[in-house]
Amino acid sequence: DVKVTQSSRYxxxxxxxxxxxxxxxxxxxxxxxxxxxxxxxxxxxIYFSYDVKMKEKGDIPEGYSVSREKKERFSLILESASxxxxxxxxxxxxxxxxxxxxxxxGSGTQLSVL
Amino acid sequence: xxxxxxxxPSLSVQEGRISILNCDYTNSMFDYFLWYKKYPAEGxxxxxxxxxxxxxxxxxxxxxxxxxxxxxxxxxIVPSQPGDSAVYFCAASPQSTSYGKLTFGQGxxxxxxP
Numbered sequence: 315d316v317k318v319t320q321s322s323r324y325x326x327x328x329x330x331x332x333x334x335x336x337x338x339x340x341x342x343x344x345x346x347x348x349x350x351x352x353x354x355x356x357x358x359x360i361y362f363s364y365d366v367k368m369k370e371k372g373d374i375p376e377g378y379s380v381s382r383e384k385k386e387r388f389s390l391i392l393e394s395a396s397x398x399x400x401x402x403x404x405x406x407x408x409x410x411x412x413x414x415x416x417x418x419x420g421s422g423t424q425l426s427v428l
Numbered sequence: 429x430x431x432x433x434x435x436x437p438s439l440s441v442q443e444g445r446i447s448i449l450n451c452d453y454t455n456s457m458f459d460y461f462l463w464y465k466k467y468p469a470e471g472x473x474x475x476x477x478x479x480x481x482x483x484x485x486x487x488x489x490x491x492x493x494x495x496x497x498x499x500x501x502x503x504x505i506v507p508s509q510p511g512d513s514a515v516y517f518c519a520a521s522p523q524s525t526s527y528g529k530l531t532f533g534q535g536x537x538x539x540x541x542p
Contacts, residue, residue: 318471345528354437356517357472357532364527372529404471414528415460415521419471 317341318420320405326426333392335423337405344410346388347417348372348380351402363388364410395427431455432520434533441540447505449536451518454499458520462530463492463503466515475516476503508540 321336339346345364349357349372359372361380369380377399381389388407392399402424406417433452441447451461459480464472478485478492478501485492491504505512518533 347528349532354534356432356434356534357519359529359531362527362529370527373531406471408528410527415462415477415519415530416474417464417472417528417530419473421469421471 318405318407318418320403320420320423322423323421324424324426326428327392327395328428329396331392331395331427333395333425333427335390335392335403335405335425337388337390337420338386339388339405339407339418340386341407341409341418342385343407343418344385345408345414346382347406347408348378348388348390349404349406350374351404351422357404360390395425397427399425400427401425430534431458432518432531432533434516434518434536436536437534438537438539441508441538443510443540443542444507447503447508447512447538447540449503449505449516449518449538451501451503451533452499453501453520455520455522455531456499457522458531460521461492461494461501462519462521463490464517464519464532466517466535472517505538508538510540510542513538513540 347362348360363382405420462477463475466472519530
């Protein structure tokens with residue numbers, strides 16, 4: 315069974331802390347994504363990566379960075395967490411080429427920044 | 429600037445009846461459209477898709493209709509079942525990308541009553 319695994323289901327952090335969200339996929343997918351889900355706003359793309367060490371900004375990259383050192387792992391980093399980064403974070407992966415729009419999502423990490 | 433809009437935050441339907449979820453888009457570059465379904469505490473899962481060269485795609489109880497001139501698509505579920513109760517996200521992608529970069533709508537909460 316294909317899987318995208320996010321390391322934490324719930325996280326509580328303090329303002330100003332550096333936060334790491336980890337995501338691992340076992341499908342040998344080239345593409346990986348980080349989205350955040352907020353009520354009334356749907357899913358918004360933060361960053362994506364189409365290959366190891368490659369990354370591109372999504373629609374809302376401010377305050378975030380990412381790392382992809384290995385094909386199966388994609389990390390989202392909040393350099394200095396702020397309360398407006400309280401959200402549900404969803405990692406996803408997909409194949410390259412045709413069918414790349416069929417994303418496989420993890421279960422999400424609910425991050426609260428206090 | 430919400431390029432994909434789902435104007436109905438929620439929809440309530442009786443079991444056995446038809447559910448119709450609507451989605452509008454503004455970006456003329458979008459030419460591939462998808463619906464994802466999300467249960468609580470789970471990530472979204474791919475449901476059905478349609479390319480702009482078609483106006484209808486059917487998969488079992490689920491049918492997606494695309495009206496390009498109106499920049500509108502809809503998802504029909506017939507007959508609706510209580511297990512269909514979930515949040516439904518519409519998503520769109522331009523042909524130019526093979527990276528699976530999607531723009532999502534805000535989501536519609538569907539409740540199917542027994």
